[in-house]
Amino acid sequence: MALPIEAYTVVAQKERVIDLFENGQLQPLNHRELTDDHLWCCSFMAHSDALALVRRLDGMGLNTTQGPDSDIVVVNEFDQSIDPYCEWLQIGQWDKAWIVWFAGTEPKTVIAREGWDPSVGSGLSFSDGSDIEFVRMDENVEVHRNKETGEEVYVGRTETPVEVLYERASKIITANMRTAGEPPLQSEALQQVTVAVNEMSHVCGHPHATWQAWWLLGKGQIAIAQYEKAYQSFSNAYAKEQNHTAIPREWGGVCLELKRFDEAVEINRLAVAIEPDNNELVANLAISMLFAGQLDLADRTIEAAMKLAPQDPVNKNIRGLITETQEGRRPQPRSFQDLSDPAKPKKKAWMFWK
Numbered sequence: 001m002a003l004p005i006e007a008y009t010v011v012a013q014k015e016r017v018i019d020l021f022e023n024g025q026l027q028p029l030n031h032r033e034l035t036d037d038h039l040w041c042c043s044f045m046a047h048s049d050a051l052a053l054v055r056r057l058d059g060m061g062l063n064t065t066q067g068p069d070s071d072i073v074v075v076n077e078f079d080q081s082i083d084p085y086c087e088w089l090q091i092g093q094w095d096k097a098w099i100v101w102f103a104g105t106e107p108k109t110v111i112a113r114e115g116w117d118p119s120v121g122s123g124l125s126f127s128d129g130s131d132i133e134f135v136r137m138d139e140n141v142e143v144h145r146n147k148e149t150g151e152e153v154y155v156g157r158t159e160t161p162v163e164v165l166y167e168r169a170s171k172i173i174t175a176n177m178r179t180a181g182e183p184p185l186q187s188e189a190l191q192q193v194t195v196a197v198n199e200m201s202h203v204c205g206h207p208h209a210t211w212q213a214w215w216l217l218g219k220g221q222i223a224i225a226q227y228e229k230a231y232q233s234f235s236n237a238y239a240k241e242q243n244h245t246a247i248p249r250e251w252g253g254v255c256l257e258l259k260r261f262d263e264a265v266e267i268n269r270l271a272v273a274i275e276p277d278n279n280e281l282v283a284n285l286a287i288s289m290l291f292a293g294q295l296d297l298a299d300r301t302i303e304a305a306m307k308l309a310p311q312d313p314v315n316k317n318i319r320g321l322i323t324e325t326q327e328g329r330r331p332q333p334r335s336f337q338d339l340s341d342p343a344k345p346k347k348k349a350w351m352f353w354k
Helices: 014-022 047-059 162-175 187-204 211-223 227-240 246-257 261-274 279-291 295-308 313-326 336-340
Strands: 003-005 008-013 033-035 039-044 072-076 081-083 089-094 097-102 132-138 141-146 152-156
Touching: 003 008, 003 033, 003 039, 008 014, 008 047, 008 097, 014 039, 039 047, 039 097, 047 072, 072 089, 162 187, 162 211, 187 211, 211 227, 211 246, 227 246, 246 261, 246 279, 261 279, 279 295, 279 313, 295 313
Parallel strands: none
Antiparallel strands: 003 097, 008 039, 008 072, 033 039, 072 081, 089 097, 132 141, 141 152
16 A cells, blocks of 8 residues: 655554543644554645644654654655655555655555545645745745746745734733733733633744744733733743843743742842843832842942933932832832732831820
8 A cells, every 4th residue: 555645744653642542642734644554644745834833743752853764754755755764655656646665565556635636646846936026825834936927826824923923912911011010901802812812822832943933922921810820931032132221120020920039139139230221120120129128239329320310200219219128118018909908107216106
């Protein structure tokens, strides 16, 4: 028996992957998934989708890189290459179609999808992309246009491209941003951002995810009150970029939400070290010191912020909170809500009895 190869086809030794389907680790992928007695395969229109499946199978412990007895290979219909090299798979032409079969067996019959015709084959032709231009996305189908003829060319995908997910999710997250201390989203906005966060999480699951993707993921997680996850997202963003204040600024705020006050101080110090003359970053450091109970340092730090921006009303407000805490009129804050509670009135000298 044999199986047809269409575009980019992931082929596996059936005995090596069958358990993944039986225990539910793998679900049916698309309508081009086929098996015979010895092989399992799934065809993809886009090379990137085939490689994405290979990475996924590699993460499940399958050998996807070492020949000659790898578990998984990718077969390219357009040049009949098999990667990596293996000795268990044979490839050949059946009329106008390309087929593969298990080494040592005879390809007397072909198991194919409904409508497959060997006199036509896949009907696909290879393009390096130089003669087409991207037009739009229709769900999971990329629409391109042939530059010479104007004809539209369709590239079906089993997954939405990462670039599209990033654009779509970033727009929703950016339109619904929250900072630490603000209430999380509700109702319809909550649902929209939850979907966007899931999509951005998929983007960040790729090994080349940028710090901006991780930062946006963290901002989305703040908006839906996933503070622990946001903490990790900003940590990942900082691991990729240490010279942008937006990362420690948000990271430090999440630490305050999680009551990791000493860590918030250290992270806000990182932000101030990047821009020491930024009064907002210095004020954030003062607030984190207030939460950490470092009142004298908080007092000196907010004074420094006020020298940078004497008329800033937020700095004046923070200065008042620190003073009230030092004088005992305000309990040591443990949450942003504590800062909203009114302070006890300042006692006059003759007010010595409650």
